[in-house]
Amino acid sequence: MKNPQIIIAAIFLVAALFVPLFVPTDYTLQVLFRVFLFAALGLAWNLVGGYAGQLSLGHAAYFGVGAYGLALFSRLGISPWASVLLGVVMAVISAAMIGKVSFRLRGPYFALCTIAFAEVLRLVAKNLPNVTGGDVGVQVPALFMQSATRSFYWAGVLLTAFAFGLTAWIERSRFGYYLMAIREDQDTALSVGVNASRCKLWALLISAAITGLGGALYASMFLFIVPDQVLAMEISTEIAIVAMLGGAGTLLGPLLGSVVLETAAETFKNIFKEAHLLIYGVLIVLVVLFMPEGIVGTLTSKLGLFKKAPPVPFAAPLPVTAEEEAQRAAVSE
Amino acid sequence: MANWFDVALQAIINGLLTGALYALIGMGMALIFGVMRIVNFAHGAFLMMGMYATYVVFQATGISPYYQFPVAGLLLFVVGYATYMGLLRPIRGQVDFMVILLTMGLALILVDGAQLVFGADYHQINIPLLSRNIRLGSQISINAPWLVSFAIAAVLACVLYWVVTHTMFGRAARAIAQNPYAAPLTGINVNRIQAAAFGIGSAAAGIAGALLLPVFYLFPDVGNQFKLKSFVMVVLGGMGSIQGAAIAGLVLGVVESLTSLYWGNEWALAVDFVLFILVLSLKPSGIFGSQRA
Numbered sequence: 001m002k003n004p005q006i007i008i009a010a011i012f013l014v015a016a017l018f019v020p021l022f023v024p025t026d027y028t029l030q031v032l033f034r035v036f037l038f039a040a041l042g043l044a045w046n047l048v049g050g051y052a053g054q055l056s057l058g059h060a061a062y063f064g065v066g067a068y069g070l071a072l073f074s075r076l077g078i079s080p081w082a083s084v085l086l087g088v089v090m091a092v093i094s095a096a097m098i099g100k101v102s103f104r105l106r107g108p109y110f111a112l113c114t115i116a117f118a119e120v121l122r123l124v125a126k127n128l129p130n131v132t133g134g135d136v137g138v139q140v141p142a143l144f145m146q147s148a149t150r151s152f153y154w155a156g157v158l159l160t161a162f163a164f165g166l167t168a169w170i171e172r173s174r175f176g177y178y179l180m181a182i183r184e185d186q187d188t189a190l191s192v193g194v195n196a197s198r199c200k201l202w203a204l205l206i207s208a209a210i211t212g213l214g215g216a217l218y219a220s221m222f223l224f225i226v227p228d229q230v231l232a233m234e235i236s237t238e239i240a241i242v243a244m245l246g247g248a249g250t251l252l253g254p255l256l257g258s259v260v261l262e263t264a265a266e267t268f269k270n271i272f273k274e275a276h277l278l279i280y281g282v283l284i285v286l287v288v289l290f291m292p293e294g295i296v297g298t299l300t301s302k303l304g305l306f307k308k309a310p311p312v313p314f315a316a317p318l319p320v321t322a323e324e325e326a327q328r329a330a331v332s333e
Numbered sequence: 334m335a336n337w338f339d340v341a342l343q344a345i346i347n348g349l350l351t352g353a354l355y356a357l358i359g360m361g362m363a364l365i366f367g368v369m370r371i372v373n374f375a376h377g378a379f380l381m382m383g384m385y386a387t388y389v390v391f392q393a394t395g396i397s398p399y400y401q402f403p404v405a406g407l408l409l410f411v412v413g414y415a416t417y418m419g420l421l422r423p424i425r426g427q428v429d430f431m432v433i434l435l436t437m438g439l440a441l442i443l444v445d446g447a448q449l450v451f452g453a454d455y456h457q458i459n460i461p462l463l464s465r466n467i468r469l470g471s472q473i474s475i476n477a478p479w480l481v482s483f484a485i486a487a488v489l490a491c492v493l494y495w496v497v498t499h500t501m502f503g504r505a506a507r508a509i510a511q512n513p514y515a516a517p518l519t520g521i522n523v524n525r526i527q528a529a530a531f532g533i534g535s536a537a538a539g540i541a542g543a544l545l546l547p548v549f550y551l552f553p554d555v556g557n558q559f560k561l562k563s564f565v566m567v568v569l570g571g572m573g574s575i576q577g578a579a580i581a582g583l584v585l586g587v588v589e590s591l592t593s594l595y596w597g598n599e600w601a602l603a604v605d606f607v608l609f610i611l612v613l614s615l616k617p618s619g620i621f622g623s624q625r626a
Contacts, residue, residue: 055430101614108372108429112564113613116606123603281441288435
């Protein structure tokens with residue numbers, strides 16, 4: 001436990017478990033649920049977008065499939081928790097298919113392809129009212145009966161803790177290093193024997209499972225979903241922005257990003273009313289212009305916080321001896 | 334009674350008429366993508382700005398959008414040029430995703446700004462041309478405004494093509510597209526050319542917005558669907574090929590029109606995306622036009 005990011009997160013998450021004992025209002029807890037939900041989603045996205053450097057803008061697909069999985073399977077008479085599990089399985093299956101196609105593409109092509117898949121799912125969900133309820137929406141069973149808001153909040157914190165622990169473990173594992181190698185230079189990673197397609201796909205499958213679980217929680221919290229809510233591009237971008245704001249490819253980033261972004265969004269909604277998206281847009285532009293590495297990344301590079309042992313440079317210049325120094329001086333004259 | 338042939342022909346003609354406007358939007362996006370590898374998520378918001386600008390001018394002066402569309406074009410050229418110089422140039426060299434995020438943020442600002450200024454209501458303008466229909470044969474009829482916008486869009490598309498292929502600016506832009514590192518060595522001012530390309534691409538979206546105004550509803554988020562379609566066109570046309578994007582625009586118009594006819598309007602956008610995914614997975618270099626602008 002040398003990594004200060006893990007210690008900070010552990011203290012924060014344990015403290016978060018006790019918050020419901022002090023915060024009586026449901027409203028505050030709902031906002032906090034959203035904070036932790038998006039922290040978990042951001043952490044899940046971070047595996048693909050941050051560590052593996054595959055910038056997905058279609059995570060709403062897995063979110064929506066998880067949400068609709070819960071709603072539709074339980075409509076068939078399956079118990080809610082089993083439906084959650086089936087929804088997660090469906091999200092993983094859809095991730096396998098989406099990943100198969102889109103991981104062959106790089107850069108902006110990849111991002112556009114993930115958007116296209118999520119949009120196709122949204123439009124299909126909208127246009128098949130017999131199956132999904134279409135724009136009219138569909139009922140979602142409640143996962144928690146007693147003191148629901150608190151239970152959802154705790155579930156959100158636990159999901160975040162799970163996603164965080166998993167990320168921390170992956171970051172230190174061989175798999176994690178493969179992912180980072182792919183991000184830095186896919187061709188070089190391939191040349192040293194990293195199976196890039198398989199690594200990326202595994203990262204996406206894990207990511208999709210957590211995202212699908214988050215979608216199911218979200219749906220059950222609202223008890224009712226429509227395609228434009230859970231499969232919207234806004235969900236995809238919000239997930240990505242949470243992670244980028246906090247710092248993509250950092251452990252603490254998505255957690256911090258969600259705390260900042262979700263509380264800011266909620267505050268904006270209350271203060272600026274209709275203009276809150278405008279402020280949100282300004283925030284995004286400012287982050288890209290002035291903090292492109294995200295909050296954690298900027299703290300690391302500017303202030304030297306969270307600094308790990310400096311990585312060994314690939315081709316470190318050898319120290320220049322006095323003899324060489326003299327030789328060079330001679331040549332330049 | 335209309336037979337199936339007339340119905341299909343009517344749908345294809347309607348598709349081509351819409352497709353010309355798509356082509357203009359797609360060419361603008363292809364120019365931006367081709368020269369800078371920038372996926373401009375604010376393209377739809379720029380189109381929306383063009384629509385509102387035309388709407389404001391129309392309300393103030395009553396001049397038909399078909400005469401005053403250059404105003405929207407000029408405005409959007411300036412906006413595009415300034416966007417490049419002020420926002421995109423400082424982050425050049427960073428990963429693509431930063432550019433995507435930045436233009437997304439810009440789109441949010443513009444769309445929500447429009448909502449604050451003009452409200453979320455739907456607007457429509459009324460010009461005498463709207464009630465005119467041109468009949469071809471006994472079954473086919475063409476709504477006059479669409480024909481006019483088709484003609485203007487076709488002329489502008491040809492002009493844009495000529496500019497890219499035959500002017501000094503076009504040559505410089507294509508040189509940057511081919512090799513952004515060698516181009517400055519030959520004395521090309523990369524920043525100015527890229528800013529101009531961004532401005533011209535944005536102006537194409539703005540003019541398309543002006544031409545859409547008489548035949549479409551106007552609301553703050555109107556650009557979103559056109560933004561998504563322009564991605565599809567750019568990929569279909571071969572990333573960065575502006576003539577490819579133009580053909581893709583026409584094809585997209587016809588495909589949508591036929592989809593609406595046989596499956597229903599609600600499936601049109603879904604078919605666009607399925608086409609998009611198929612092209613990306615089977616022939617990522619695009620199907621029309623191999624040369625990159």
